[in-house]
Amino acid sequence: MTRKNGWIGVLAASMILQAAGWTRAEDWPQWRGPNRDGISAEKGLLKEWPQEGPRLIWRVEHLGSGYGTPSVSGGIIYLMCNQGLQDEFVKALRAKDGAQIWSTRIGKVGNPDQKPNFPAARSTPTVDGKRVYALGSDGDLACLDASTGKVLWQKSLRTDFNGLPPTWAYAESPLVDGDRVLATPGGKEATIVALDKNNGTVLWKSALPEGDMAGYASLVIAGTGSVKQYVAYTAGGLVGVDAGTGKFLWRYDKTKGAMGMSMLTPVSREGFVFSGAGRVGGGLIRLKADPGGFSAEEVYAGPGLPTAIGGAVLVGDYLYGSNQNILCVEFKTGRARWTERSIAPASMCYADGRLYLHGEGGDVALLEATPEGYRERGRFSPPGRPEHGNPMEKSWAYPILAHGKLYIRDLNVLWCYDVMAVQ
Numbered sequence: 001m002t003r004k005n006g007w008i009g010v011l012a013a014s015m016i017l018q019a020a021g022w023t024r025a026e027d028w029p030q031w032r033g034p035n036r037d038g039i040s041a042e043k044g045l046l047k048e049w050p051q052e053g054p055r056l057i058w059r060v061e062h063l064g065s066g067y068g069t070p071s072v073s074g075g076i077i078y079l080m081c082n083q084g085l086q087d088e089f090v091k092a093l094r095a096k097d098g099a100q101i102w103s104t105r106i107g108k109v110g111n112p113d114q115k116p117n118f119p120a121a122r123s124t125p126t127v128d129g130k131r132v133y134a135l136g137s138d139g140d141l142a143c144l145d146a147s148t149g150k151v152l153w154q155k156s157l158r159t160d161f162n163g164l165p166p167t168w169a170y171a172e173s174p175l176v177d178g179d180r181v182l183a184t185p186g187g188k189e190a191t192i193v194a195l196d197k198n199n200g201t202v203l204w205k206s207a208l209p210e211g212d213m214a215g216y217a218s219l220v221i222a223g224t225g226s227v228k229q230y231v232a233y234t235a236g237g238l239v240g241v242d243a244g245t246g247k248f249l250w251r252y253d254k255t256k257g258a259m260g261m262s263m264l265t266p267v268s269r270e271g272f273v274f275s276g277a278g279r280v281g282g283g284l285i286r287l288k289a290d291p292g293g294f295s296a297e298e299v300y301a302g303p304g305l306p307t308a309i310g311g312a313v314l315v316g317d318y319l320y321g322s323n324q325n326i327l328c329v330e331f332k333t334g335r336a337r338w339t340e341r342s343i344a345p346a347s348m349c350y351a352d353g354r355l356y357l358h359g360e361g362g363d364v365a366l367l368e369a370t371p372e373g374y375r376e377r378g379r380f381s382p383p384g385r386p387e388h389g390n391p392m393e394k395s396w397a398y399p400i401l402a403h404g405k406l407y408i409r410d411l412n413v414l415w416c417y418d419v420m421a422v423q
Contacts, residue, residue, distance in 0.1 A: 049378025
């Protein structure tokens with residue numbers, strides 16, 4: 001090989017590597033993405049959408065009802081749905097065309113007489129290697145084979161742990177951390193429980209002092225110093241337990257949801273945790289190691305902060321979320337940088353400098369993630385949206401990103417859009 005050809009080869013290899021980095025794609029294997037924070041590391045995505053929105057690749061109807069977000073791993077979409085009130089399923093679809101691979105019933109719909117009445121599948125399956133962990137709205141926690149849907153083991157948060165579900169049933173998405181899978185049954189016996197992910201054996205039960213009823217948010221990992229913690233947002237407020245033992249560490253109840261409606265998944269970073277609920281407001285705490293254990297020191301609290309069901313995303317030093325407006329606030333101070341009515345309330349995720357919003361009214365929007373002001377870069381309405389029979393029912397499913405595809409769900413319909421800029 002000549003020196004010239006050698007340099008050409010090196011240059012070509014470099015360009016290939018740069019292209020690979022530029023178009024890096026990743027799975028969305030659980031609730032709120034790879035790190036449970038609503039953020040994807042994907043690059044090379046469209047910075048602006050055409051007037052009609054990004055290209056629709058496929059649409060699948062008649063999935064069964066449900067408010068839960070899909071997860072995507074290894075070219076397969078996993079989601080939960082229900083047919084009527086007696087059958088709640090985990091389904092696997094091919095990501096390339098939405099075709100069904102398998103469907104497995106894990107239980108019935110929980111609390112069917114809830115008021116206001118929105119009985120349906122609610123949570124997002126968690127994919128961990130060759131296994132899928134799913135929690136049904138009636139408290140049926142199942143471990144399934146990811147390729148076949150076969151149930152490998154199953155527990156009931158209601159009967160095995162005397163769980164205390166909230167009014168609108170269980171909505172949590174299981175947390176897999178190392179060799180354990182965690183959930184929040186609620187109640188005095190096992191408010192939070194850690195199981196061996198391989199066989200469902202109980203590793204520890206955390207009975208919180210007040211025996212909190214479960215909330216609707218999902219567990220997140222937090223910590224300060226050398227102590228790893230799990231943070232739960234129960235009907236009684238925000239609590240932290242030791243990850244190794246389940247020992248209760250601290251409580252913060254100022255943001256506990258009215259009527260037990262603690263819904264927004266906590267946002268955690270470097271010993272700070274944000275939570276918020278409608279009618280109550282939001283707040284940031286700092287976890288402090290005290291001689292007797294831990295405490296939650298309030299940094300700020302009040303209205304005008306992210307509180308909607310659609311959650312919040314922390315990008316750099318700024319927290320993006322919604323209440324009756326889309327808003328951007330400084331994470332460490334709570335100071336508002338901007339607010340805009342837009343399609344609020346909305347759920348959201350982030351990738352490649354942009355926020356992807358799914359409004360409760362059904363529209364989808366693309367925003368520039370900047371504290372300098374509200375900068376919309378596209379908006380569209382998915383075709384063939386289902387009718388909501390209950391006038392109080394909204395489009396609550398979160399948007400997700402995986403391998404350059406944007407997935408939007410609304411009840412029994414799932415849309416897949418191409419949002420890649422580099423082909």
